[in-house]
Amino acid sequence: MPSGQSDPAFSADEIERVRSLHLAKKQRACLISLLLLLAPLASCRRRDFPQYPADYREYAYVTSGGSNTVTVLDLVNLRQDRVIRVGDNPTGLAANPVKNEIYAVNTNSSSVSVIDAQKNAVVATIPVHSKPYFIDLDARGERGYVANSGSNNVSVIDLTRRREIALIGAGEGPGMARISPDGKSLVVTNRTSGSVTVVDPQTYKVRSVFTGCPAATYAVILPDSSKAFVACSGGHQVMVVGLARTDSPIAIEHADRLLTFLDVGQTPVHLALKPDGGEIFVSNFDSDTISEIATQANEVGGAYLVGAHPASAVVSADNSTLWISKFNTGSIEVYSIDDGKTINTVHVGDGPDALAFSAEGHLLLVADARSNDVAVVRVMSRTPGGINRVGTLFTLLPAGKQPNDIVVKAFHVR
Incomplete structure (x- = not known):
């Protein structure tokens, strides 16, 4: 415009229309920028997470002994679903393989809370005996077995009628009662007496007792x-027990028998069995190592240094990787079984302990006992460059105080 000439006058309506057009243009530009920013995240989720049908539900249940609750995590939407009040100091958990029910053992209430997984609410409370810690279920989801450490016995629970139907005497301070897959042997670890009791689950009678396993714990x-393999946590060995098989053509196998003691690291606290049953990995808490046991030969293949205080471990469904929680380092070690080496370290919360995979195995859930949360770890993800990466922290979800066990239940709603 030539100098000395004034701008032409605009009416109020024309000024408002120009302002509106300018504002709309800015809003469109902001929206486009936001969509461009979110697009990689959206594509990442579609690429790395399963797509579920509308009727699919999957939850993780976490006992929190310090808050007397079970935290329910929605694994489809990756968020906390709700917090359920149970008994005092809940510890062990089990998911029914047939029914949509979860069972939480309340150590200081001497009871078991039954949680309906579709309602995510307590629907029954079953009294047991003094100081229970763990519960195991048979393959048909009909019986539950609870070792009562304070009363030196095992409660047998009818899960349909939701009541105790038998009480079996055990050794001193039984910590775990483990039922065999064929339902013909019940193995009880007696921590205080350092022994293992084998019971006939059909008659509820003790078949055998084996001693010499100090602080017998995990089986x-x-x-x-x-x-059966039993961790002797008060020492540095694993007890191996042959379980009676009356249909075996070998006469010696018709009775329970002590096979051997295997030397591992100091304070073995947890045993991780490969799904194919070929190997067991022992978490040696005070040796900072993992020992590898060949189950058919009853031999220790070696020990591997993994870091401060391995507390728990779990093997992937394809038998390829071992995931180890290191309690005092706030991290998970990912160990390649085939290659015999560590392939990644994933930092999670404080005091990682209990571990569980999601139903399809794409997530690992880690109960962080000190930071009161659950770490959600991607088992496999991809970098922006398209490179596969094993083990990355996705998020932390809140749990109650002192989370100490975790199980997963997946189902379709009716």
Whole structure:
């Protein structure tokens, strides 16, 4: 415009229309920028997470001993669903393999809370005996077995009628009662007396007692129900027990028998069994190592230094990787079983302990006992460059005080 000439006058309506057009243009630009920012996140979620049908539900249940609650985490939407009040100091958990029910053991209330997984509410409370800690279920989801450490016995629970139907005497301070996959042997670890009791679950009678396992705690049974392995946490050994099989062509296998003691690291606290049953990985809490046991040969293949205080471990469904919680380092070690080496370290919350995979195995859930949360770890993810990466922290979800066990239940609503 030539100098000395004034701008033409605009009416009030024209000025308002120009302002509106300018504002709309800015809003469109902001919206486009926001969409461009969110697009990678959206594509990442579609690429790395399963797509579920509308009727699919999957929850993780976490006992929190310090707040007398069970926290329910929605694994479809990755958020806390609700917090359920149960008994005093809930510890062990089990998910029914047939029904949509979860069972939480209340140590200081001497009871078991039954949670309906569709309603996510307590629907029954079953009295047991003094100081229970763990519960195990048979393969048909009909019976529950609770070792009562304060009363030196095991409660047998009818899960349909929701009541105790038998009481079996055990050794001193029983910590765990583990039922075999074929339902023919019940293995009880007696921490105080340092012994293992084997029970006939059909007659509720003790078949055998084996001593010499100081602070017997964790136990696993092979998929074919032929052997039990028990961590002697007060020392540095694992007890191996052959379980009676009356249909075996070998006469010696018709009775329970002590097979051997295997030397591992100091203070073995947890046993992780490969899904195929071929190997067991022992968490040696005070040796900072993992020992590898070949289950058919009853031999220790070696020990691997993993970091301060391995507390728990779990093997992936394809038998390829071992995931180890290191209690005093706030991290998870990812160990390649086939390669025999560590492939990643994932930092999580404080005091990682109990571990569980999601139903499809794409997430690992870690109960952080000191920071009162659950770490959600992607088992497999991809970098922006398209490179696969094993183990990355996705998020932390709140739990109650002192989370100490975790189980997962997936189902379709009716």
